[in-house]
Amino acid sequence: MAEERKLRILIAKPGLDGHDRGARVIARAFRDAGFEVVYTGCHQTPEQIVSTAIQEDVDLIGLSILSGAHRYSFPRIMELLKENNAEDITVIGGGIFPLEDIPKLKAIGIKEIFEPGAKLDDIVQWVRTNVKPRKAMVA
Amino acid sequence: MGRKMFSEAQLDRMEKEYKDWLQEYQKALQKMPERMERFSTVSDMEVKALYTPLDIKDKDYFEDLGFPGQFPFTRGVQPTMYRARLWTMRMFAGLGTAEDTNKRFHYLIEHGETGLSTAFDFPTLMGYDTESPLARGECGKCGVAIDTVDDMQRLFAGINLEEVTTSMTINPPASVIWAMYIANAENEGYDRKKLGGTIQNDCLKEFIAQKTLMLPPEPSLRLVVDTVEFGTYEVPRWNTISISGYHIREAGATAVQELAFTIYDGITYVEECIKRGLKVDDFAGRLSFFWNSHIDFFEEIAKMRAARRLWARLMKDRFKAQKPRSMMCRFHTQTAGCSLTAQEPYNNIIRTTTEALAAILGGTQSLHTNSLDEVYMIPSEEAVRIALRTQQILADETGVANVIDPLAGSYFVEALTDKMEEEAMVYIRKLDELGGMVAAIEKDYPQMEIADAAYHFQQQVEKGEKIIIGVNKFPSARPELEFVLKIDDELENFQIERTRQFKAKRDKVKLQKAMDELRRRCEGPPCWENNVMPALIDAVRAGATEQECCDLYREVFGTYSDPGTF
Numbered sequence: 001m002a003e004e005r006k007l008r009i010l011i012a013k014p015g016l017d018g019h020d021r022g023a024r025v026i027a028r029a030f031r032d033a034g035f036e037v038v039y040t041g042c043h044q045t046p047e048q049i050v051s052t053a054i055q056e057d058v059d060l061i062g063l064s065i066l067s068g069a070h071r072y073s074f075p076r077i078m079e080l081l082k083e084n085n086a087e088d089i090t091v092i093g094g095g096i097f098p099l100e101d102i103p104k105l106k107a108i109g110i111k112e113i114f115e116p117g118a119k120l121d122d123i124v125q126w127v128r129t130n131v132k133p134r135k136a137m138v139a
Numbered sequence: 140m141g142r143k144m145f146s147e148a149q150l151d152r153m154e155k156e157y158k159d160w161l162q163e164y165q166k167a168l169q170k171m172p173e174r175m176e177r178f179s180t181v182s183d184m185e186v187k188a189l190y191t192p193l194d195i196k197d198k199d200y201f202e203d204l205g206f207p208g209q210f211p212f213t214r215g216v217q218p219t220m221y222r223a224r225l226w227t228m229r230m231f232a233g234l235g236t237a238e239d240t241n242k243r244f245h246y247l248i249e250h251g252e253t254g255l256s257t258a259f260d261f262p263t264l265m266g267y268d269t270e271s272p273l274a275r276g277e278c279g280k281c282g283v284a285i286d287t288v289d290d291m292q293r294l295f296a297g298i299n300l301e302e303v304t305t306s307m308t309i310n311p312p313a314s315v316i317w318a319m320y321i322a323n324a325e326n327e328g329y330d331r332k333k334l335g336g337t338i339q340n341d342c343l344k345e346f347i348a349q350k351t352l353m354l355p356p357e358p359s360l361r362l363v364v365d366t367v368e369f370g371t372y373e374v375p376r377w378n379t380i381s382i383s384g385y386h387i388r389e390a391g392a393t394a395v396q397e398l399a400f401t402i403y404d405g406i407t408y409v410e411e412c413i414k415r416g417l418k419v420d421d422f423a424g425r426l427s428f429f430w431n432s433h434i435d436f437f438e439e440i441a442k443m444r445a446a447r448r449l450w451a452r453l454m455k456d457r458f459k460a461q462k463p464r465s466m467m468c469r470f471h472t473q474t475a476g477c478s479l480t481a482q483e484p485y486n487n488i489i490r491t492t493t494e495a496l497a498a499i500l501g502g503t504q505s506l507h508t509n510s511l512d513e514v515y516m517i518p519s520e521e522a523v524r525i526a527l528r529t530q531q532i533l534a535d536e537t538g539v540a541n542v543i544d545p546l547a548g549s550y551f552v553e554a555l556t557d558k559m560e561e562e563a564m565v566y567i568r569k570l571d572e573l574g575g576m577v578a579a580i581e582k583d584y585p586q587m588e589i590a591d592a593a594y595h596f597q598q599q600v601e602k603g604e605k606i607i608i609g610v611n612k613f614p615s616a617r618p619e620l621e622f623v624l625k626i627d628d629e630l631e632n633f634q635i636e637r638t639r640q641f642k643a644k645r646d647k648v649k650l651q652k653a654m655d656e657l658r659r660r661c662e663g664p665p666c667w668e669n670n671v672m673p674a675l676i677d678a679v680r681a682g683a684t685e686q687e688c689c690d691l692y693r694e695v696f697g698t699y700s701d702p703g704t705f
Contacts, residue, residue, distance in 0.1 A: 011705075016261035016277055018350025021391050021477070024590050024705040025597050031705075041703025042350045043265070045273065067261055068516070071628060072276025096481070096515055099619055115617060116481040116514065117610045120601055 005133050010058040012040040012049040014077065017067035022094055026062060029120040035127070046076040054086055060131045063110075065095045070105070078108050090131045094118070144200055145192045153192050164188065181435035181605065182393035183595065184558070190550035198553060203448070207543045209463075211451040213444050213556070214544040215502040216467040221540035225253075226498075227505035228530045229306060229471065233258030233282035234517050235626055236634060237293035240283040244298060246520060250527055254505055255298070255336075256306040258282035258517065259316070264351045266312040266689030269634040278631035281517060282308075285316065286638040286686070288679045291323040300324045305336035306381070306471065306505075311353030313340035314362050315688040318675035321374065326680075337378035337427060337471070340366055343404040346580045348589060349386035350701055353689065356577045358696035361665045363408060364415045369672035371422045378427040380408055381471065387585075388431035389477045391593020394442045397431060398559055399566030400576075400585050402449055406567075407576045409458055415665065419458045423465035432494040432501070433475040438559075439494070441552055443501030444544075445559035446470070472498035473507040479514040481617045482609035487511040492529050499539055500546055506530055512620055519622040583704055590705060638684065645682035653678040654691065661695040 011027045013020060020042050027039045038056050040049060053061050063074065074093065081087045093105060094114040102113050111130065114123055145153070179185045198204070205211055208218030217223070230252050232243045244255055260282040262274035268286040269278045278284050285291060295305070309316045317338045321331050342359035345351050353359070363380060370379035384392075384401035392400070405426065412422055428446065432439045450468035454460040474494035479487040488511050495508050508526040510518030518526070534540050546552045573579040580586070599605040609615045656674045663669035678688060 016265050016267075016273065017281065018345075018352075018701075019389075020350060020701075021389070021593050025391075025594055027705040028590070028594050029597075037705075039703045039705050041701030043273075043352070043701060067277055068280035068626070069261075069276035076275075098515070098623070098625075099617070117607075117614075117617075120597065 007035045007060065007127065007131055007133060008038070008056065008058040009035050009060045009062060009127075010038050010040065010049070010053050010056060011062045011064065012044055012052070013042045013064050014044055014046060014049060014073035015065050015067045015069035016043055017065065017069075018042050019066040020064070022066075023062075023064035026064070026094060026120070026123065029124060030062075030127070033124045033127075046073050046080055049077055050080040050084060050086070053081075053089055054084055057134070058089060059134050060090045060092065060127060063091065063093045065093070070095070070097060071101065074105055074110060075108050078110070088134055092126075094123075143196065144198055145196060150192065150196055157191055157193060160189075180394070180438040181433055181596075182395065182438060182592075183599070184393070184395070184438065186551075186555075190554050192550060194550050194554040195557070198557070204547060210455070210466060212447040212467055214547055216447065216469050216504070220502065220543040221499070221534075222543065225534050225540060226503050227254040227304070228252045228527060229254035229256045229505040229507055230523060230527055231256045231258050231308065231473065231507045232517075232523070233260070234624065235279035235283065235630055237283055237285065237290045239279070241294055241296050241298075243520075243523075244295075247523070247527065248298075248303075250524055251531060252527055254304045254306065256507060257294070257308065259307070259309055260284045261351075263312070263316075263685060264309065266315070266353050266686060266692070268638055268684050268686035269631060270638060271686060274631075276628070276631075278634055279626050284630075284634050285319070286634070286684050287641050287682070288319045288322050288326075289641055291319040292326070295323065300327065300329045301333045301335075306339075307336070308339045310339055310342055310345050310349070310351050311359060312685055312689050313338045314366050314671055314675055315679065315685050317366060318672060318688075319679045319685070322676050322680045331374050333376065334374055335376040337381050338366065339381045339383060339429070341380055341383045341404060343407060343576055343580070344383050344386055344401070346699075347387055347400060347404075347585045348390035348392070349383075352699050352701060354692060354696045355699045356580060358692075360407075360411050360577070362671065362692075364411050364665065365670045365672055367408070367412050367422050367425070368415060368417060368667060369670055370425055371417060373672070375425075377425065379422075379425050381427050381429045382408065383429040385429050385431045385473055387589065388433060388475065390589050391477075391596060392589045393592050394433065394435070394438050395559060395562040396566065396585075396588055396592060398442050398446055398449070399563035399570075401428065401430075402446065402453065402563060403567055403570045403576050405450065406453065406457070409454075410575075413458070419454070419460050420462045420465050423454060423458070423460055424462065424467070427504075428468050428470035430470050430472050430498075430501075430503070431475050432472050432498040432503075434478040434490055434494060436493060436497050437552060437555055439497040440501045440546060441555035441559050443470070443472070443498070443503065444552070444556045445563065447502070448556070449560050449563060469504050471505040471507070472501070472503040474498070474509045476509055476513060479509060479511075480607060480609050481514050482615045484511045484514060484618070484620060486609060487514065488525060488529065491526060492533070495529055495533055496539060499533060500544075502544060512623055515620070516624050519624045521622045583702065586704065641682065642684065650678070650681040650683060653681040654683060654687070657688065658691055658695065661691065
């Protein structure tokens, strides 16, 4: 039997903010942890993010946002994943969120929110524990 | 030479006695070792236990320091510095609608701020009106939404635009927003020749760090030169570029990288303006800089002093500037947002105070102090008042503004200032070798240097080599602050509707004519006759929205998107 393939991760920046320090640091940390990482760059629409996630056949999407537009973009991304039968892709978020928004984001299916000060090792560990490679898509 | 600060005899004795002292120090360490294996600044520049005249033995007071207001301006750009006039207290402000921000401006002025600084929301920063599908969820969140010249009128209502200087943090659409500012000021009866202020207008650092991206580098530079050229002839009190290290630093750069990349961006703008046919002494005096004041106190002071000396030398030697004003690195400073913590946010007041003190001792011309809640959101009134009061207390109570450049002559500060300049020059030579900043950006060079530094710092934090109180030492949970500002999601619909009504009332023929002229100028070769600014002022006065002008730019010049490397 073939070995389990490496986890494939998409780091994505929805919205218009250019604060990409966190996204680029976590992308490197995931790469150093042995995952395969794709990074979208800044200013991606929900449609672009979901389409990249499907094309790249990723197991996890990490959304990084610091502008406050998560209230629009996160639900839209979850909706689009469903519409594309890709809701088995795990989605997590990182950045700055009002505290009262965090339970709401979890309620729409965002598995975890990592706030400022989260340790890279903890995030990597969370991924190892909670994300498994998706089943191969049946053509 | 013979003009050195210490005699040979003094230095000989110092060398011997320093060696003796070092032995004593080593002996003492055997009883109690040093706290850390290695001491370094927040940028990871190693520092020694003690600095002495030996560290600055090659310095020449007149060549390297000079007097305030004199070349090479190490000790400050004005002869009087804060003895005559304090730095401008300029709080970066922008939230919700133009009216909301106008109210905040008045609040800040009532509480003693002395200059305005405008934060635009992300759609405005990227050249989109609020109604753009790309703007969903962003309206008024990280700044004010400005679509039209009417919004600009509401933004500055009741403020005397010839008395107060206004800074606007806007980059790829800077020409458009500046045109709206000028058009509105003239509509209100002010004279453009008397308007004072700053547009950030620093497109190069967008590619390097801040990532508000619109056009490719070449046409971006063309528009920057158009604004410099227009300012030189038409708005002579305006600072047409604020060459910014702030965002480079926030993206994770070291102090040296911030200094070097920013100064090199400055070199590039000067070269481009000279290529256009401008004379260096006609425009260089209106270039200003913008530094980050991070948490490492002495490193920041050294960086700011080195920046003045480095810029003065480059302007004199590389560009043959004659006027002292052309050689002055005048700058705004903002305390470091990235040094603040979401945990125990009241501690941010202490961080900001320390950083503000460094900016003052570094000789800044204006200052923004971050609010304690700025780590979550744009600040509340309560928090912004504390931040402004921080500057006022430093200015009026502590005595730190009463003596010019009080740290000059400190063996450590002078040695660190030299090191900043030397290491920045290494980068500057490297950038020359790469063929200039645009070529370096295309090779992803500054971007990756910064990404490396950011990752290195994060790893140091993870290992506990760099300490952040409340985060990796005495860790604490993020509390709920009682006064965090909330921006209503409904504002978006209000702003969309208002801009629609504005558009419906425009004289379509007049607007089309103005837009055609703007297009003609954009398509033509860059020169004074094709300078976009006069056409833009006509266009926005005829009702062109920000996005309509920027869409025209995108059509003519093409677009640029983030390559997404890490």
